[in-house]
Amino acid sequence: MNKTNNPMIKAAARGMSLLEIMVVITLIGLVTAAVGVAVMNQLEKGQMDTARNQAYEIGKSVELYKLQNAGYPSTAQGLNALASPPKGKPIMERVPQDPWGNDYIYVVPGAKNTNKFDVRSKGPDGVEGSEDDVGNWPEE
Numbered sequence: 338m339n340k341t342n343n344p345m346i347k348a349a350a351r352g353m354s355l356l357e358i359m360v361v362i363t364l365i366g367l368v369t370a371a372v373g374v375a376v377m378n379q380l381e382k383g384q385m386d387t388a389r390n391q392a393y394e395i396g397k398s399v400e401l402y403k404l405q406n407a408g409y410p411s412t413a414q415g416l417n418a419l420a421s422p423p424k425g426k427p428i429m430e431r432v433p434q435d436p437w438g439n440d441y442i443y444v445v446p447g448a449k450n451t452n453k454f455d456v457r458s459k460g461p462d463g464v465e466g467s468e469d470d471v472g473n474w475p476e477e
Contacts, residue, residue: 381461384436388458388471391433395419395441395456396473398428409445409454416443416456437461449474 398419403409405425410418419429434440435458442465447455449472457472459465 384461385469385471388435388437388460389473389476391435392441392456392458392471392473395429395432395443396454399443399454399456401428410443412444416441435459437463439463447474 395416399409399416402419402422405428406422410416410422416432420427420431422428432441437458437460439459442457442459443454444457445454447453449455449457455472455474457470460467460469460471462469
């Protein structure tokens with residue numbers, strides 16, 4: 338039997354057309370794009386959660402400062418007072434930056450925590466007072 342006359346061998350040797358290859362590449366691109374968007378959204382959510390948790394932890398350190406020094410640091414003293422207080426041992430070795438590389442903002446009395454203080458990050462846009470700011474107050 339001649340191999341070229343066998344329909345099974347002809348079908349197997351045929352390969353893929355350019356159109357089929359382009360469809361497969363397009364589908365792979367669409368799946369990759371969808372996965373990329375989902376991963377980026379999770380990254381931003383993780384950064385927001387990290388900033389909020391750090392703001393709460395810095396807030397706890399400010400409360401310790403109050404116990405040691407009979408009051409909160411002034412807005413002018415800022416969070417640097419935690420690393421170099423006027424008396425006693427430092428509460429924090431250094432004040433961390435937010436996940437976007439910016440310093441946390443400390444305001445006493447706070448706009449969100451009117452009886453205490455606010456520790457907040459400017460958020461991913463780096464603009465103070467915008468809707469993506471996060472801090473030591475409950476989520477709304």
